[in-house]
Amino acid sequence: MTSLPDHVLRYGERWRAPYAADPRNSRGRLFPEPDSGLRSPFQRDRDRIVHSNAFRRLKHKTQVFVHHEGDHFRTRLTHTIEVAQIARSLARPMGLDEDLAEALALSHDLGHTPFGHAGERALDRSLAAFEGFDHNAQSLRIVTQLERRYPLFDGLNLSWETLEGLVKHNGPLLGPHGRHRGEAELPYAIRAYQSRHDLDLASCSSLEAQVAAISDDIAYDSHDVEDGLRAGLLSLGELDGWPVTGRILAAIAREYPGLEPARTTHELIRRMITVMIEDVIAETGRRIADAGIASLEDVRAAGRTLVGFSVGMAAAEAELKTCLYRELYRSSEVMRPVPLAEALVADLFERFHAEPELMPEDWSRNLDGDGFRTARRVADYIAGMTDRYAVAEHRRLFDETPDLG
Known part of the structure; x- marks a missing residue:
């Protein structure tokens, strides 16, 4: 078991680190609102995300499994809830704001397509002449524009810190450490919003956002192993020789x-999550100490990610992902419906872009023949579809619809 830093608190204790995001010092919302007497700004953000249509x-x-009807396979929703649980498990002992970490975990996949x-991939190709498609940018578009629940503004009017973390949880987008060379290269939705509300795209994100990002990795690694076992595409015997899982299975056997295999699987997944969480807490504490981080401003100016795996765990986790890609994600059962799903989405885009009146009136009104605007509106409509609704729309518009089951 990983030895945790001395300052890490256990069980129900609460402590706020000096470098945590503090809701009392939030930079506010694009549209000012009165404070809530019962909830912090980040708690309100979390609640608004949970009550959204997109969630x-x-x-x-x-x-992972396209259009799978099995009761126990994960969907984007169950994955998202599991990411949120891991994020809280990391944030509390590290003295971070659990509510912000949870809000970011709950919102990180809102922009995913059916x-x-x-x-x-299909939507990005269809939008090649219209600035492409990026699911992270689409998440921002959903929470700042497409959700329409409030009388005074579009979107959810989330706090600056939640929007910043949503956009930058994988690192800065601009500046010397950014993934883009300039604002012209930013995804369309992020560039459009940045012109209204500066999210400081050249700085690092809060530790809470970094926690949400690595929680996504931990959830993927552990729960995709479980789904692969459940689908019969992986076996416990095979996992004996894999990084991370092999050592844990040996300990369980001793x-x-x-x-029995079912209990072994559950114990494996539980221990995988625990081992990774403890490694991240210990390694992040070391990085914070080495960098002399004493404030949230220090975090944003650090120039590198502070929340992460140790060198040994990072290497093992990367190798585990390689095994999962080879044996699960690229397996014939998982891959078989992929080209069919891509063709279905491409069909929908082509038809709706040519005939936008085929979309519901809320989506087709006021387009005025503008090809770019129509393309982005169609993308918003398709990206918001569930798997089953996309299939139903294809059946409505075309004589033949591929069987993705």
Whole structure:
């Protein structure tokens, strides 16, 4: 078991680190609102995300298995809830704001298309002449524009810190450490919003946002192993030789000889998550100490990610991902419906872009023949679809619809 830093608190204790995001010092919202007497700004953000239409639609969006009807396979919604649980498990002992970490975890996949990355690739290709498609940028577009629940503004009017973390949880977008060379290279939705509300795209994100990002990795690694076992595409015997899983399975076999496979699987997943969480807490504490981080401003100016795996765990986790890609994500069962799903999304885009009146009136009104505006509106409509709704729309518009089951 990883030795945790001395300052890490356990169980129900709470402590706020000096470098944590503090809701009392929030930079506010694009549209000012009175404070809530019962909830912090980050708690209100979390609640608004949970009550959004986009969050509910995650229930019927693909995680790994395209359009799978099995009760126990993960969807975007169950994955998102698991990411949020891991984020809170990391944030509390590190003295970070759990509510902000949770809000970011709950919102990180809102912009995903139907059929997972297959749908995203198809929509990006269809939008090649219209600035492309990026699911992270689409998440921002959803929470700042497409959700229409309040009388005074579009979107959810989330706090600056939540929007910043949503956009930058994978690192700065601009500046010397950014993923883009200039604002012209930013995804369309982020560039459009940045012109209204500066999210400081050249700085690092808060530790809470970095926690949400690595929580996504931990959830993917552990729960995709479980889904792969459930689907029969992976076996416990095979996992004996894999990084991370091999050592844990050996320990389980020593402690519980002859344990039935179902219980072995659950114990494996539980221990995988625990081992990774403890490694991240210890390694992040070391990085914070080495960098002399004493404030949130220090975090943003650090020029590198502070929340992460140790060198050994990072290497093992990367190798685990390689194994998952080879044996699960690229397996014939997972890959078979992918080109069909991509073709279905491409069909929908082509038809709606040519005939936008085929979309519901709320989506087709006031387009005035503007090709770019129509393309972005169609992208918003398709990206918001669940897997089953996309199939239903294809059946409505075309004589033949591929069988993705």
